[in-house]
Amino acid sequence: MKNIFLFSLILLSTTLLGKPYEVVEDLAELTIETPDLAKRKTRKIRLSNNLEALLISDPGTNESGAAMAVEVGSWEDPQDRPGMAHFVEHLLFLGTEKYPDESAYSRYLDEHGGMQNAFTMADRTVYMFSAQNQAFSEALDRFGQFFIAPLFSPSGVNRECNAIHQEFCKNVPLDPWRVLHVKKELSNKSHPFHNFAIGNLDTLANISQDELKAWYQKHYSANLMHLVVYSSQDLDILENQVVEIFSEVPNKESVCESCQEPVLAKETISKLVAITPIQNVQLLELSWELPRFYGKDLDHKIDQLITYVLGHEGENSLLAQLKRENLAESVGAGNFRAGKDQCFMTLSISLTSKGVKEYEKVITRCFEAIASFRQSGVPRYIYDEVVEIETLAYKFQTRDEVFSFVTDLATHMTEEPLETYPRKLLIPEKYDPQKVDELLALMTPETCSFSLVAPPEATKIKPTRKEKWLNVPYTLVPLSDKKIAAWSEAKSHSAITIPRPNPYLPEVPPSAFLPQEKESVLPKPFVVKKEENGTLYISPDTRFGIPEICWTLQLKTPLISDTDPESHVYADLLSLAVHDKLNAAAYEASLAGLAYSLKLRHDGLEITLKGFGEKGLPFLETLLASLKMEAPSKEQFSLYIEQLQRVYANAAEASPLKQGSELLSSILYKNHPTLEEKFQLTHRLSHEKMKRFCARIWEENYVEGMLYGAKDLEEGKAVWAALQKNLKGKAYPSYRHEKIEMATLPDHHHPSYLAIPSAHPANALILTADCGEFTFTRRAAQEILTKGLEEPFYSELRTRQQTAYLVANWSQEMERHLYSFFAIQSSSHDNRDLLARFELFLESSLQHLSDKVIPAERFAAIQNSLVKRLQNPAENPAKMGALLHNLAFSYDGDFAWFDKRIKALEELTYEEFLSYATEFLGKANQKRLAVFVNGLLPQKGRVSYHHLTTPEKIKSEITYRGKEGGEDQLV
Numbered sequence: 023m024k025n026i027f028l029f030s031l032i033l034l035s036t037t038l039l040g041k042p043y044e045v046v047e048d049l050a051e052l053t054i055e056t057p058d059l060a061k062r063k064t065r066k067i068r069l070s071n072n073l074e075a076l077l078i079s080d081p082g083t084n085e086s087g088a089a090m091a092v093e094v095g096s097w098e099d100p101q102d103r104p105g106m107a108h109f110v111e112h113l114l115f116l117g118t119e120k121y122p123d124e125s126a127y128s129r130y131l132d133e134h135g136g137m138q139n140a141f142t143m144a145d146r147t148v149y150m151f152s153a154q155n156q157a158f159s160e161a162l163d164r165f166g167q168f169f170i171a172p173l174f175s176p177s178g179v180n181r182e183c184n185a186i187h188q189e190f191c192k193n194v195p196l197d198p199w200r201v202l203h204v205k206k207e208l209s210n211k212s213h214p215f216h217n218f219a220i221g222n223l224d225t226l227a228n229i230s231q232d233e234l235k236a237w238y239q240k241h242y243s244a245n246l247m248h249l250v251v252y253s254s255q256d257l258d259i260l261e262n263q264v265v266e267i268f269s270e271v272p273n274k275e276s277v278c279e280s281c282q283e284p285v286l287a288k289e290t291i292s293k294l295v296a297i298t299p300i301q302n303v304q305l306l307e308l309s310w311e312l313p314r315f316y317g318k319d320l321d322h323k324i325d326q327l328i329t330y331v332l333g334h335e336g337e338n339s340l341l342a343q344l345k346r347e348n349l350a351e352s353v354g355a356g357n358f359r360a361g362k363d364q365c366f367m368t369l370s371i372s373l374t375s376k377g378v379k380e381y382e383k384v385i386t387r388c389f390e391a392i393a394s395f396r397q398s399g400v401p402r403y404i405y406d407e408v409v410e411i412e413t414l415a416y417k418f419q420t421r422d423e424v425f426s427f428v429t430d431l432a433t434h435m436t437e438e439p440l441e442t443y444p445r446k447l448l449i450p451e452k453y454d455p456q457k458v459d460e461l462l463a464l465m466t467p468e469t470c471s472f473s474l475v476a477p478p479e480a481t482k483i484k485p486t487r488k489e490k491w492l493n494v495p496y497t498l499v500p501l502s503d504k505k506i507a508a509w510s511e512a513k514s515h516s517a518i519t520i521p522r523p524n525p526y527l528p529e530v531p532p533s534a535f536l537p538q539e540k541e542s543v544l545p546k547p548f549v550v551k552k553e554e555n556g557t558l559y560i561s562p563d564t565r566f567g568i569p570e571i572c573w574t575l576q577l578k579t580p581l582i583s584d585t586d587p588e589s590h591v592y593a594d595l596l597s598l599a600v601h602d603k604l605n606a607a608a609y610e611a612s613l614a615g616l617a618y619s620l621k622l623r624h625d626g627l628e629i630t631l632k633g634f635g636e637k638g639l640p641f642l643e644t645l646l647a648s649l650k651m652e653a654p655s656k657e658q659f660s661l662y663i664e665q666l667q668r669v670y671a672n673a674a675e676a677s678p679l680k681q682g683s684e685l686l687s688s689i690l691y692k693n694h695p696t697l698e699e700k701f702q703l704t705h706r707l708s709h710e711k712m713k714r715f716c717a718r719i720w721e722e723n724y725v726e727g728m729l730y731g732a733k734d735l736e737e738g739k740a741v742w743a744a745l746q747k748n749l750k751g752k753a754y755p756s757y758r759h760e761k762i763e764m765a766t767l768p769d770h771h772h773p774s775y776l777a778i779p780s781a782h783p784a785n786a787l788i789l790t791a792d793c794g795e796f797t798f799t800r801r802a803a804q805e806i807l808t809k810g811l812e813e814p815f816y817s818e819l820r821t822r823q824q825t826a827y828l829v830a831n832w833s834q835e836m837e838r839h840l841y842s843f844f845a846i847q848s849s850s851h852d853n854r855d856l857l858a859r860f861e862l863f864l865e866s867s868l869q870h871l872s873d874k875v876i877p878a879e880r881f882a883a884i885q886n887s888l889v890k891r892l893q894n895p896a897e898n899p900a901k902m903g904a905l906l907h908n909l910a911f912s913y914d915g916d917f918a919w920f921d922k923r924i925k926a927l928e929e930l931t932y933e934e935f936l937s938y939a940t941e942f943l944g945k946a947n948q949k950r951l952a953v954f955v956n957g958l959l960p961q962k963g964r965v966s967y968h969h970l971t972t973p974e975k976i977k978s979e980i981t982y983r984g985k986e987g988g989e990d991q992l993v
Contacts, residue, residue: 042070042269043261050445055417057567058082065257066440069265071244071273074440076431077260078252080421084894085135086158086253087424088165089150089432093246093278095143096219097361100237103229105221108142109186110238114149115140116178116821118167124178125817127164132813133880135887136161137425144215145278145361148433152425154887155254159263162251166267169242174234181824183226184850188827190222191849191960193492195677195782197299200494201475204297207489208290208498213283215360218491243276244268248435250428285360286311286471290498292506294472296483298495301672304373305475306381308388309358309366310465317363320438320446322454324461325367327400329355330408331520332369332391335609338519340391342606346517348661349377349384362437367465375664378480382505386512389467394514396462403523405453410527411613412449414634418568420898467509472501526607526614528569528636543893543920547728547906550738555753556725556745559910560738563731563899571635571731572903573642575745576911577649578626578724580754581715584762587695591666591703592715593622598662599654604645611641618645624693625760626723632900635731639740646748650720653713663704670701678786678955679828679847685778686788686953690836692763722754726911730903764839766949767792773950775857782957784849787856792949793833793840793942798926802888803938804840806930808833809884810876811867815844818863825851825859842942852966853954864943871939878932885927892924 046066054062062080069075099106115138116124131138134157140149149168153161193199209216218225249268251260316325333355335341344350352372359365369388371377377384431444438447445451478484478495485495547561563570582589597620601608608618616633618641629645631638654662674684674697688694725745732738767790768774780786793804811831820829826848833842844860867875876884896902906917913919941947959966970976 043067043265046074046440049441050443052416052445052448054419056419056421058421058565059419063257065261066443067261067264068440069244069269069271071269071271073244073247073249073268073271073273074435075249075251075264075268076435076440076443077257077264078250079255079257079260080252081254083252083254083421083424084155084890085152085424086155086161086255087150087152087428088162088249088251089148089428090165090169090250091146091148091248091432091436092169092242093146093248093436094241094276095145095147096217097144097214097281098241098278099214099217099219101217103233103237104218104225105186106226106229106234106237107147107241108219108221109182109226109229110234110242111140111142111147111149112182112185113174113178113234114168114172116182117173117175118164119171119173120167121164122173124175124821125813128817129813130157130164131161132809133157133883133887134161135891139425139429142219144219146433146436148429150425150429150432152428154890158253158255162263163267166271169244169247169268169271172238174231174238176231179229179231179234181821183223183229184824185820185827186221186226187223188824188849190220191784192677192827192847193220195300195784197301197303197475200299200489200492201297201473203492204295204489204494204496205473208287208295209285210283210287213281213285215285222491240274241276241278244271244273246276246278247271248432248440250432250435252424252428280361280363284311285364285366290471292468292470292472292501294474294499294501296478296481296485296497296499297473297475298478298485299475301675302477302668303475303672304375304378304480304668305473306371306373306377306384307473307475308369308385309471309473310368310469311471312365312367312461312464314363316461317359317361317365321450321452322457323450324454324457325357325365326450327405327408327458328367328395328461328465329357331395331400331404334521335605336521337606338517339521339606340387340518343391343515343517344371344377344384344387345602345605347383347387348374348657349380349387350374351665359437367461373476374661375480378474378476381474381481385467385472385509387515387518389509389512390515391518392462392465393512394518395520396459397514398520399455400458401520402453402455404520405450407524407527407613409449411615414528414615416448418570418634420566420568420570420900423897467501467506521610524610524614526611526616526637526641528614528634542918543895543924544902544906544909544917546917547730547910550729550735551742553753554755555723555751556727557910558725558727558729558738558742558745559906560729560732560735561903561906562734563902565896565902566899568899569635569731570633570899571638571729572632572900573630573638573729573732573741574727574903574907575629576623576626576726576907577629577720577749578726578754578759579719580625580722580758581719582622582624582626583760584624584691584693584695585760587699588703588707589715590622590695591700591707592712593627593719594666594700595654595659595662595707595712596649596716596719597622597627598665599651599658600645600648602654602658602662603648603651607641607644611637616641620645624762630904632903635733639737639744642741643744643748646744650748651716653709653716656709659709659712663707667701667704670697670704673697674701675781677847678780678782678784678957679788679845681778681780681782682786682788682845682953682955685776685955686790686951689776689951689953690765690790690841692765693760720749720751722752723749724754724756724759725749726907728903728907728910730906731899762837764837765792766839767951769949771948773948773952775952775954777853777954777956780955780957782955783960784847784957785851785853785856785959786847786953786955786957787845787853787860788953789844789857789860790951790953791842791844791943791947792951793842793947796835796838796840798922799930799934800840800938801835801923802926802930803935804833804842804942805888805927806881806884806935807876807939807942808842809888810880814867814875815863819846819859823859825856840942849959850964852959853952853956857952857954865945868940868944872936876935876939881932881935885930889924889927892920892927895920
């Protein structure tokens with residue numbers, strides 16, 4: 023008997039030891055010093071099917087998530103089926119053998135506070151989701167089935183083809199997509215980058231289920247998959263779940279071969295492609311395709327060092343020189359990856375109108391900058407600076423939003439061996455000045471691809487071609503040998519040099535501290551100053567334990583008012599001038615982890631300062647001094663007006679949904695200067711009035727400030743002193759401040775709609791339901807209703823009816839008033855048709871609210887999900903600071919606001935919810951407003967009824983004919 027027992031024990035041990043995976047040694051050697059993340063642990067495993075997984079256990083997270091990157095993308099599309107990879111990505115969401123219901127996955131995540139999405143790149147496809155902790159295990163199983171046994175149901179195939187086409191149509195008017203497709207058309211025809219990738223009705227028409235399954239079976243293989251799992255659960259539990267679920271993924275030993283052809287076609291090198299944009303874009307781009315060594319080299323990251331100095335914005339930078347000559351507004355330098363080992367070094371310059379006319383001079387300055395760096399080299403301190411910046415960012419990272427966190431990790435897992443991931447992608451490990459010199463030597467005009475994106479009337483270059491898929495006008499302009507030779511021989515520019523050592527890097531390594539236990543949902547700040555000219559709160563960080571701040575200071579003045587649109591334009595001009603003056607210092611500070619923003623608010627300007635706090639006060643003093651600057655010169659004033667005109671015009675001509683949102687805001691807010699109003703006003707501004715505005719803006723002022731993460735009371739007092747020193751002026755007492763007034767929609771016998779035309783090839787509709795005044799109970803019911811309708815609304819309008827790609831609903835409390843919104847952007851359906859579908863959906867949903875749409879069980883799940891989210895409303899100092907400022911000054915300092923919302927949610931009964939749902943969205947509530955943006959829809963796939971005014975009109979268009987053949991036959 024003992025021998026039998028011993029044999030069984032040995033057999034059991036052997037089975038357990040023979041796990042169907044291996045633990046991969048973690049060689050990343052990176053440490054996180056954020057106390058809030060002290061209990062986070064990671065493990066790397068490789069399953070027996072060669073699927074790689076990064077497991078992250080974080081007991082402090084309130085949400086879980088996972089993402090899968092599959093090393094197959096649009097470059098694997100069959101030649102006769104462009105868009106195949108993208109189409110398969112869409113179809114994996116529409117049911118699996120284990121969970122066949124098409125909507126079950128999205129509905130499950132929706133009920134448990136989750137999100138889902140996916141995207142297809144050239145060489146990978148990435149899927150991701152998030153869910154509340156208690157729902158994670160089942161969500162992960164549902165997610166895993168995508169890669170084991172998807173259905174590819176014929177009905178889903180037919181419907182989703184329309185969704186792909188709607189997505190394609192959505193992108194047609196977007197300039198970045200248009201520029202990309204011109205570059206694709208001009209690229210090497212032997213490289214898959216050349217191919218159309220997104221797909222549409224033409225390329226995917228009549229595609230069969232068998233075609234899709236065959237492509238999926240060939241390319242979706244475990245050895246090409248990289249999984250990230252993030253949860254509050256213990257690592258051992260996560261490991262068991264991943265092994266159990268994902269070991270079933272078949273390994274076909276698939277290989278994605280790397281194309282050895284160059285991306286760029288030889289005939290486009292040393293030529294300029296001039297592209298006509300839809301919006302008023304003025305962009306010059308220089309791009310170099312790098313040898314494959316640089317795409318593979320993860321040790322030196324030479325391209326990162328060069329883009330660091332080329333794209334720098336300090337006082338002796340390329341940008342500073344271009345600004346001194348009024349040629350450019352901004353410069354960006356970066357590495358664009360075309361595939362695993364193919365990459366481009368790209369220099370992008372946003373031009374002024376003068377810069378467009380003199381773009382050749384801008385190109386000259388670029389090569390003079392490169393010559394300067396060749397001459398000086400990139401010194402060791404630049405390398406050390408890059409390493410320190412990246413190391414600090416990693417060490418003191420905050421708990422990010424789960425959905426984006428897992429997405430980012432999975433996306434980049436394909437680029438580095440699992441053992442060292444993510445260290446090599448983040449931080450260069452070897453400094454080699456010779457390799458830097460070698461890469462700079464390759465960056466010549468003879469190897470450069472030039473593009474100029476600007477209206478033809480500005481460039482004086484007439485388009486002679488049209489790109490195949492999006493019909494983008496462009497032309498290819500030969501550059502003379504003389505120009506190329508001149509740029510090749512460019513000498514270093516005396517005013518463009520290597521950046522100085524960054525003075526904003528923390529002098530003493532930031533130290534973390536242990537956060538305190540939560541006493542309530544939010545900390546309670548205390549008042550530093552409360553006087554006639556303002557109120558300043560301070561709230562030391564007791565939650566996250568990292569040396570970061572989020573300071574928000576709203577500076578109110580009677581010279582900025584919603585009732586005076588012109589004051590908004592002058593304030594925008596002042597903001598541009600301040601940004602310009604501060605640019606060099608602000609850029610250095612941002613590299614060192616301290617960023618600022620200066621935004622127009624309805625009655626003043628708002629400063630936000632966030633990041634490492636050691637240099638926060640000195641930078642704030644510099645910023646405040648800039649607010650008291652003299653008016654810009656006449657030449658600068660003209661440049662800023664030109665820049666604002668482009669900003670206003672482009673924003674006004676944004677997507678139909680954004681146009682509709684702008685129109686709706688102008689209605690719901692009593693006073694809301696529109697972009698069109700502000701654009702028209704730019705033609706009537708005067709430099710003299712700008713000078714008076716700058717001189718008088720702070721004569722009266724009032725400060726509303728929240729200093730989250732400030733060290734102590736003394737730092738709060740120092741901030742107050744800096745405000746008083748720089749703003750001076752008299753108090754602008756609170757009783758004189760403008761109140762924001764919101765609309766109560768009319769309760770007529772019928773709702774209303776308002777329509778505006780648009781040149782976009784799509785329609786947009788936003789339906790607003792006025793749900794009345796705010797109470798905590800009413801808001802709780804509205805939130806549950808909104809969340810409960812989210813998945814059904816999306817599934818009905820987007821998935822089943824295939825009316826659009828962009829479909830959404832949401833609700834908002836705005837100045838203690840409740841509104842519910844339903845929105846869509848469609849390239850195939852008229853707005854009156856869409857509105858009828860909206861109303862039918864709402865009517866049907868309310869009829870079946872308790873038995874199908876939001877039965878009691880689903881109500882409880884959503885209720886619990888919302889409570890958990892409100893219990894943790896801010897994941898990091900930046901969000902906490904913004905939230906506390908909002909509560910301090912928009913909610914009368916009620917820092918228990920979230921506790922009250924939670925209480926209302928928990929106490930709301932199902933019967934109360936059903937009653938409120940009918941009140942909010944039932945037919946009895948006539949307080950509805952629909953905003954139509956009527957675009958120019960393509961005729962293909964469109965059904966649109968033509969209005970005829972008389973019977974005679976229709977008769978004139980009808981063809982009449984009699985019976986042909988013999989006598990009638992009865993069948």
